Amino acid sequence: NFPVGVYIMIKYLDENGERRIGVSYKHLIIVFMVLFTTIAVVDRFTINIWPLFLDHPKSPIFADDWTATTFFVVGWICGRELIVSSAFMYLLQCKCLMNWLFEHRPQWLIIDDIFIENSELHYHIGWLCVALPVLVHGFLVFLPLTQSDNTLHVHSSWMRPIDSNTGFYLENYHAHHVNIAYNDLYALCVVTVCFMLLFPLSMSKKIKEKRFTLAVYLHLIAAALYGIELVRTPFTIHCWFFCAPIMALYIVDRVYGIFWYRASHETKLVCKYVVDDDYVVLFLHVPNLPDKSRM
Secondary structure (H helix, E strand, C coil): CCCHHHHHHHHHHCECCECCCCEEHHHHHHHHHHHHHHHHHHHHHCCCCCCCCCCCCCCCCCCCCHHHHHHHHHHHHHHHHHHHHHHHHHHCCCHHHHHHHHHCCCCCEECCCHHHHHHHHHHHHHHHHHHHHHHHHHHHHHHHHHCCCCEEEECCCCCCCECCCCCCECCCEECCEEEECHHHHHHHHHHHHHHHHHHHHHCCHHHHHHCHHHHHHHHHHHHHHHHHHHHCCHHHHHHHHHCHHHHHHHHHHHHHHHHHHCCCCCCEEEEEEECCCCCEEEEEECCCCCCHHHC
8 A cells, every 4th residue: 555656666666577678868868968069069170150259269279389279179178068068067956847857758768766867967977077177177278388488467457358359358378478367367266166165065975964954055155156157258158048048947947946846735744764864764645646657
């Protein structure tokens, strides 16, 4: 006499002791990420179909300076990769949307536990596809200074001056000058604090065990700071169109989850069984679930 929700969970995890043939949700997300990243990076080095002022220099190759070449080539790759990865980071945290996807998924899509799978993807995409590229992208601006003929120019203004040849702000590297303004220093400080302090602290096992709420707020603060950096300046103008809508979706999803989705009184707690200090089994009655034959 299991409640409906528990029956469906057990049926999905073990149906006649056989694993269903289908497409893994986790692998599908990874394939889409790799596909979109490849398209974005190849486009930057070839057609650059929608440059949005970011079409200079025309070539990232500087025959007389390998450090400048490295800065632009790695920067172009990291920039396009970060657009895709950052959008997926916020998308995977849309819990209400993902619950809806789980309940209405096609039969060929295999999802064991969408919350756990999204959390694992979010964690690995976070450190591998966001944290490392954004730190490399940020600090690589100083690489040309290892060459004696390159000089550092710190502009005493918030933004770098406008380049009369392009009508846009001066590049970080231009005519053997590494150009830095206060905005660049601020952005570098923000990503450094987020990805070398706040995010690692929020993921610390000790902090989560003793101060779980603090860890959650540290993570949210870091995510908010990074999200603001994605759309704060025209240097990341592509994020206005590709990341901002996903970030807006995440905010709407979270607000809906807090004030409406979680406020449903239809689900009833049947009983609670404490296994040990780390695990509790909850038996829930969840009415109006989708057709069990699809689970």
